[in-house]
Amino acid sequence: KITVGYQGRGLGLPFADRFDAVGYYQDNERRFNLDVLVPDVPFGDPRDPATPFVDIRTFSTNFTDLSTVGTRIEASKLIGGRVMLTYGADFFNDDSNNNDSNLVEFGFPEPVGTVPVSADTTASVPNGSLQSLGVFVQGDIQITDRASLILGARFQNVHAEADGGLGLSDTDRTMAALASVGRAFRAPNLVERFFNGPTPEGLAFQAANPNLEPETSLNVDFGLRYRDRIFNLEGFVFRNEIRDGIRIAPTNDTTESGLPIFQDVNIEKLRFWGVELSGDVRLPAGVSFGGTYTYQNSKDVLDENNPVGDSFDEKITGHARYTYPGDRFWVEYAVRRNGERKEAELLIGNPVGDVFPAFTVHTIRGGVTVFRRGPHVQRLGIAVNNLTDELYAEFANAGFFRPEPGRRVILTWDMSF
Secondary structure (H helix, E strand, C coil): CEEEEEEECCCCCCCCCEEEEEEEEEEEEEEEEEEEEEEEEECCCCCCCCCCEEEEEEEEEEEEEEEEEEEEEEEEEEECCCEEEEEEEEEEEEEEEEEEEEEEEEECCCCCCEEEEEEECCCCCCCEEEEEEEEEEEEEEECCCCCEEEEEEEEEEEEEEECCCCCCEEEEEEEEEECCEEEEEECCCHHHHHCCEECCCCCCEEECCCCCCCEEEEEEEEEEEEECCCEEEEEEEEEEEEEEEEEEEEEEEECCCCCEEEEEEEEEEEEEEEEEEEEEEECHHHEEEEEEEEEEEEEECCCCCCCCCCCCCEEEEEEEEEECHHHCEEEEEEEEEECCEECCCCCCCCCCCCEECCEEEEEEEEEEEEEEECCEEEEEEEEEECCCCCCCCCCCCHHHCCCCCCCEEEEEEEEEC
């Protein structure tokens, strides 16, 4: 990952007192090989004594190369001493290149033996691109010393397109405004819209749904905040209602290989509510501690008997940091624990089970100031993520258990001027 940025403060320009710009490029390659054996599966009516029992073995390999280029530009201007105007734009483009191979074999009793039943090298997600462009403006109006009103608006345009003349493309756009409540928008990603093929564990088939609608939501938050020289404490209660929520669901159909078909679909109305708490303590000599706690609950408003397995119920984070006087160097230890996540749509025989297990991730990071002259500062940073090499998954298609990276080291070079 390469990141280049510019920060300007106290500019005093007619259009900006502060100006920030950052551009980045990153490339992420992943190889995932899976060999699953399901023994003693009845090949016919299990009540019939003559029904043979067979072993079903699935070999699958996946290579994904996702490259991203993007930028964000933001500026702010104080108007009349009481209105802080912030405005800007952000853009990113994802290019996805994928190779997949899936082989299914039946192991019959002798003398038949092993019989290949299907082989497929079609990419589950076709090579394609996802572009996003957003333009935003926000005004923070200071009404009194203790009260302020925040008003804002954002335009978002998201375009997804598959390569190779497949005719798969779609564009979603929205305009959102916010005050004490907010309206959010999320377009389907490439996997949700275009993935078509056996799941990595080989126990189901996910069908593409190019006609997915974007999610929209109405979010209401209420919170309290306390700050002084040592403590920084915050607590929030939130309630979000999502229209056209994107969730994986069975189609009650089967493929040629006898696998159940699942597909990402839009659910009319989902409701999420929860609590977020955070706190930081800044002690003398550059020592600080902090942490967060999050609890959330979700349900399908129109069908309360339909569980919504979207995320963890609880998450706890903590960190301890030491910063040398003058910001010459700093070191930090961080820990994050996610609670269990119940899976809404269960796959029969899913090796992960009907509950995604809780996991704990440890991180050690630090940085050193290499050069400083006036506003020009250059810093070298290093981080060891997932220190204990934990196996876990937590993103949108984790229902098919594509794991996060293991232990890894990240080097960064940060320049500001």
